[in-house]
Amino acid sequence: MTSSRSLLAQALDRPGVRVRTLVQLRWAAIAGQLATLLIVGLLLGFPIPWPSALAAVGASISLNLGLAWLYRRRDRLEGASALLHLAFDLAQLSVLLFLTGGLANPFALLLLVPVTISATLLSARATALLVAGALGLLVILWQWSLPLPWRGVPLELPDMYRVALLIAIALGMVFLSLYAWQVSAEARRRQAALVATQAALERESRMAALGSLAAAAAHELGGPLGTITLVARDLESALGNDPDFGADIHLLNQEARRSRDILAGIAERAEAEDPFPFLPLPALLHEVVEPFEPTRVPVTIGVMWEPGGGPAVRRSPELLHGLNNLLSNALRHARSAVRLEAGEDSADFWVAITDDGHGFDPALLPRLGEPFLGPSWSGSGSTGLGIFIATTLLERTGARLSFANMSQGGARVELRWERAHIEGESRMAAE
Structure with missing residues (x-):
């Protein structure tokens, strides 16, 4: 698990971008820039500095052709390489805006695009560098630019309005980059955790x-x-x-x-040893505890059925691995005792794992079951990936999990299965 977590962390730090994706996005930008220049300059008749504007667009075309020639479509750009390409796009767009009115140009809003792409594809450090560069270019465009193409007397915007444009675009740039990075990072973390879950399930199945x-x-x-x-x-x-x-x-x-x-x-x-036999639930709990014995903290089992009784449950890899993860977590944080209990009521069969440790962090209790809660959410360097894997695997068996802190101290994890679900599986196996 430790090696898998380190590999996943490295993958999260360097998500990168495929060359194909970058090329396609740049072609779309080039097409939009050319269409805008042609419509504004030829169709509407506004004066455009054609040599300089076409040179700026030609630079993007040359870079894209060079990428298509030097790289295969499946190659990826990571770190400094991807950052430099997005910085080029930002600088190229800034040159076009400088030639056509600066922040007075309505298309100044497009300065948000490169930083938003960076936030979704690159690391936080790379995105922060690009945002800092974009803000610098924004100030330059606010202070210096050629006049906005206009018929007759050039349009002069009030200074207060120009300041408001600067603030609005800068705030939008920072907010969008933060929001996009947070959403994309969460998606990457969940995908990486699901990969780890699948790997754990495959190991258990093997x-x-x-x-x-x-x-x-x-x-x-x-x-x-x-x-x-x-x-x-x-x-x-x-x-x-x-x-x-x-x-x-x-x-x-x-x-x-x-x-x-x-x-x-x-x-x-x-x-x-049938790979997936049906066992009484108390017998399965004893099988889960057996690999941990002997241990520094004693594990006791309490069930409400007579010996040999209890519901027959499928001895699946998901159930075994999920219970093992939860029991391992309880043993790691317990002071002197861990207890497994099982019982039933009119609607459900249930299993509870309790320990006498410090309990779950109240601030993170509602988020338990999510991947990568942080570098030390439990005070022991754990990231919460183990509980996420256990939750995901156990939910595949039909279980509903709840996490709580007990009034006398310690943590409690409760799993519940609907009686109809467990009894239905047992009947199908008997038939």
């Missing part, structure tokens, strides 16, 4: 399938080994007393019989 694979291997090897045993017996009958080869033939026959006994034992154990 472990559960080892029994079936062992049984299949034993059956497949039984045929060739039977032939070897038969040949060894014939050789022992014919040459068992030979002074040169008798001892080797006896050893060969003995090892063949031993191999058959080993394969027979593997097959019996594997067939007895």
